[in-house]
Amino acid sequence: MLERKSKKAAFEMSMSTVIIIVLSVVFLILGLVLLRNVFGVATDSISTIDDKLKTQLTTLFADDESSTVFMRPEDGVLKIRADTAEFGFVIGGKTKNGNDIVNWGDMQYRLILDKSSSCYTKLGESTIKKWFTNAKIASGDQDTASYNPLNWAKNGDVGLARIQLTIPKGTVICTQTVLFDFIDKTDATLTQPLDGAAFSIQILRRAF
Numbered sequence: 001m002l003e004r005k006s007k008k009a010a011f012e013m014s015m016s017t018v019i020i021i022v023l024s025v026v027f028l029i030l031g032l033v034l035l036r037n038v039f040g041v042a043t044d045s046i047s048t049i050d051d052k053l054k055t056q057l058t059t060l061f062a063d064d065e066s067s068t069v070f071m072r073p074e075d076g077v078l079k080i081r082a083d084t085a086e087f088g089f090v091i092g093g094k095t096k097n098g099n100d101i102v103n104w105g106d107m108q109y110r111l112i113l114d115k116s117s118s119c120y121t122k123l124g125e126s127t128i129k130k131w132f133t134n135a136k137i138a139s140g141d142q143d144t145a146s147y148n149p150l151n152w153a154k155n156g157d158v159g160l161a162r163i164q165l166t167i168p169k170g171t172v173i174c175t176q177t178v179l180f181d182f183i184d185k186t187d188a189t190l191t192q193p194l195d196g197a198a199f200s201i202q203i204l205r206r207a208f
Contacts, residue, residue: 058155061092068094069197070160076199082206083169086133089199091180092150092160096194099186100156106186107159108147110193112138112179119176119203128176131201133164147183167203176201 061070070092080087093107101107111132113120119128129137138146150159181196 054153054160055155057090057092057160058153058158061094061160062155062158068096068195070158071197071199076197077202078165078199079202079204080165080167081204082167082171085166087165087167088162089165090152090160090162091199092158093182093194093196094159095157095186096184096190097187098157099184101150101154101159101186104149104151104154106184107150107154108183108185109150109161109180109196110138110143110147110183111135111163112141112143112181114177114179114198117174117176117200119174119201122172122174131165131167133166135161135163144183150182165201169206171203173205174203176203 057070057072061067064070070090072090078087078089091109093109095101095107099106113125113128115125125137125139135148136146148161150161152162153160177198177200179196179198181193183193184190
């Protein structure tokens with residue numbers, strides 16, 4: 001009699017274990033599906049926002065007939081704290097004769113470090129170059145091999161690039177001026193860089 005009860009209890013325990021395992025697997029699958037849907041919606045939302053921003057900025061620049069150079073932030077001053085990753089800003093240019101930008105390489109930009117800046121003096125060229133995570137830095141105005149494509153957005157004769165900076169932890173407080181110009185590949189007769197502008201990077205004390 002005791003043996004029969006023991007077998008019955010063992011069987012009931014085994015069934016309970018199986019049910020728990022099945023329910024755990026079901027909940028795990030449901031959780032993974034929900035997580036995928038949440039991240040899918042988030043990714044779509046970010047992509048939509050990014051596309052709208054590109055459209056707004058290219059339209060704003062195209063409508064401004066008085067300027068051939070574009071930058072956001074507009075004052076050209078980038079205030080960044082040490083230990084900041086992927087800080088983004090936008091620069092842009094127009095083709096000289098109004099030719100449409102068809103391919104990403106049709107308009108290109110070049111970044112040149114001002115050697116008299118305090119960051120350059122304190123840290124050196126190689127350190128500052130590492131701040132720019134998605135753009136090459138030219139060694140000087142004679143360096144014609146270090147142009148980058150305006151490959152973030154384009155609309156007619158307007159091209160934009162989004163440049164990203166990562167400032168390491170422990171970077172000293174300093175300021176770096178960066179000059180930039182453009183080369184227009186839509187017209188084979190243009191062999192000299194187009195006029196550009198400059199922006200400054202102000203490294204601030206790391207937040208606590």
